[in-house]
Amino acid sequence: MTTSVDLHTYLTARRERVEKALREVFPPAWGIPSTLRDAMDYSLLAGGKRLRPILVLAAAEAVQDDAERASDRAMPFACAVEMIHTYSLIHDDLPAMDNDDFRRGRPTNHKVYGDAMAILAGDGLLTHAFHVLASAAKGGVPAERVLAASEELAMFAGVFGMVGGQALDMEGEQGVTSLGQLESIHLHKTSDLIAFSVRAGGHASEAGDDQLRALERFGKNVGLAFQIQDDILDLTGTEEKLGKPVKSDERQEKVTYPFLIGLDESRKRVSSLTEEANEALLGAGLSDPRRLIEIAGSLLNRDH
Amino acid sequence: MTTSVDLHTYLTARRERVEKALREVFPPAWGIPSTLRDAMDYSLLAGGKRLRPILVLAAAEAVQDDAERASDRAMPFACAVEMIHTYSLIHDDLPAMDNDDFRRGRPTNHKVYGDAMAILAGDGLLTHAFHVLASAAKGGVPAERVLAASEELAMFAGVFGMVGGQALDMEGEQGVTSLGQLESIHLHKTSDLIAFSVRAGGHASEAGDDQLRALERFGKNVGLAFQIQDDILDLTGTEEKLGKPVKSDERQEKVTYPFLIGLDESRKRVSSLTEEANEALLGAGLSDPRRLIEIAGSLLNRDH
Numbered sequence A, B: 001m002t003t004s005v006d007l008h009t010y011l012t013a014r015r016e017r018v019e020k021a022l023r024e025v026f027p028p029a030w031g032i033p034s035t036l037r038d039a040m041d042y043s044l045l046a047g048g049k050r051l052r053p054i055l056v057l058a059a060a061e062a063v064q065d066d067a068e069r070a071s072d073r074a075m076p077f078a079c080a081v082e083m084i085h086t087y088s089l090i091h092d093d094l095p096a097m098d099n100d101d102f103r104r105g106r107p108t109n110h111k112v113y114g115d116a117m118a119i120l121a122g123d124g125l126l127t128h129a130f131h132v133l134a135s136a137a138k139g140g141v142p143a144e145r146v147l148a149a150s151e152e153l154a155m156f157a158g159v160f161g162m163v164g165g166q167a168l169d170m171e172g173e174q175g176v177t178s179l180g181q182l183e184s185i186h187l188h189k190t191s192d193l194i195a196f197s198v199r200a201g202g203h204a205s206e207a208g209d210d211q212l213r214a215l216e217r218f219g220k221n222v223g224l225a226f227q228i229q230d231d232i233l234d235l236t237g238t239e240e241k242l243g244k245p246v247k248s249d250e251r252q253e254k255v256t257y258p259f260l261i262g263l264d265e266s267r268k269r270v271s272s273l274t275e276e277a278n279e280a281l282l283g284a285g286l287s288d289p290r291r292l293i294e295i296a297g298s299l300l301n302r303d304h
Helices: A005-023 A034-044 A051-063 A067-093 A109-113 A115-139 A143-156 A162-172 A179-204 A209-236 A257-281 A290-300 B005-022 B034-044 B051-063 B067-093 B109-113 B115-139 B143-156 B162-172 B179-204 B209-236 B257-281 B290-300
Strands: none
Touching: A005 A051, A005 A067, A005 A290, A034 A067, A034 A109, A034 A115, A034 B162, A051 A067, A051 A179, A051 A209, A051 A290, A067 A109, A067 A115, A067 A143, A067 A162, A067 A179, A067 B115, A109 A115, A115 A143, A115 B067, A115 B115, A115 B143, A115 B162, A143 A179, A143 B115, A143 B143, A162 A179, A162 B034, A162 B115, A179 A209, A179 A257, A209 A257, A209 A290, A257 A290, B005 B051, B005 B067, B005 B290, B034 B067, B034 B109, B034 B115, B051 B067, B051 B179, B051 B209, B051 B290, B067 B109, B067 B115, B067 B143, B067 B162, B067 B179, B109 B115, B115 B143, B143 B179, B162 B179, B179 B209, B179 B257, B209 B257, B209 B290, B257 B290
């Protein structure tokens, strides 16, 4: 499946709206120290697919007929997710962590601003994400829903979610041997934030519990498929397309899906997870799950 | 002013309740990776004065007659503040930041768990603070109040608050020359989180806007006095009492209040700020501001 013209138009339009909103998350009047502001903007406004915030908007639109209104209401959640994702990349790239010099074809944050400012930029983005998220209440999302989203963001991005997955990954460097271990790391490191993204969109559109559960199942499966595809692309992709060195997993002796079960099996797993993701959406009474299904499909055959 | 027996009893009782609550912020069933959990607990359960969480409880009790109920409702906010404070210490102590080896008489987090795990432990505590804070809704605090507290925590601890102050401090290492600059750093680095603490207590007891403003003014002044007293103690205190090396500011060539205006003037400033703090509470229609005033007084003459 390739990205249809229609989906391409949709993704471009949503990405542009996300970019615009991200440029406005720090009110200029509030006087953030300039180096800190520059360091945060350097990574937050570095482009990228904006997959997670687009999934927030697409999920909100899947629940509610009025797509414009749904994505407006969900935008603070979309920005918060991207801020969390960005902070995690900044901290992961630090010398003490993965020690990466390049990200999206540019020097990593600490290479430009130094380790101390990169740590602060990450802390700042992480903290301010909760401020931006809370502003959804001003856009008409009921306080209970905003609070639920805040609590869930802390869980899916925190010690039981993304941060926990990162810690598992570090512990695992002493030797991941089973697929179960690897899957647990990926589920937390990557899937949890994607699962949160679609749940958050659901909350913005006041989805019912069944719909939230269906969205979460979709997100977990898509997130795992996405991570396996990343492992595959690290082996088979080109540096030009990816904007980062290829075969870095091999060099760092990371245990990946292709390493454990081979390329073919890894590709099959991406397909079956994508199918499971889409199945989760059927029968959940969503107003229109088409975009979410299209996005999941487009991730299946991506080359970057 | 010295700590009265009565105040001592109060502080001990509240500290014990805070310690108990802090031991329960991570539900055991949720399966946090053990090294991460250990690293977070190492710093979170390291004792200390617990000034910020006690101020949360005391502010809640100042607004509401029923002290037991007030402090129960405010406890999630109290824990969240201490988690934020703890994460900031872990990250500040990192080699890339202040490079401190000891804190409260023990090796710092990264000396025990390594830099990478210390970064993650900080990220985990910071993120989970918002989860714990949100749980106040289950204790009967209205969702709107919990959401307001969450938004304020993100602001006072974030890029306009504590993280911003830290960045200002780093920029200032190239040369703070004026009292205004130094005060701005301290206000953000230290006062903001203390101002949040008393506001959060106010929210837990559904304080009115005037009361919240009075509590915030109290907190800002107490926070600044507290920081100046820290500068003074670094010069005049003993390593045994402080649990960390003295005169570290001098060695690190940090610009402090005593450096800029001398010891005597610094001490006068602590007194006048404490008076201003207490004045802020009068006329705000608080049910009983006595404990807050006593706590501010006890900070004035502390030796650690």
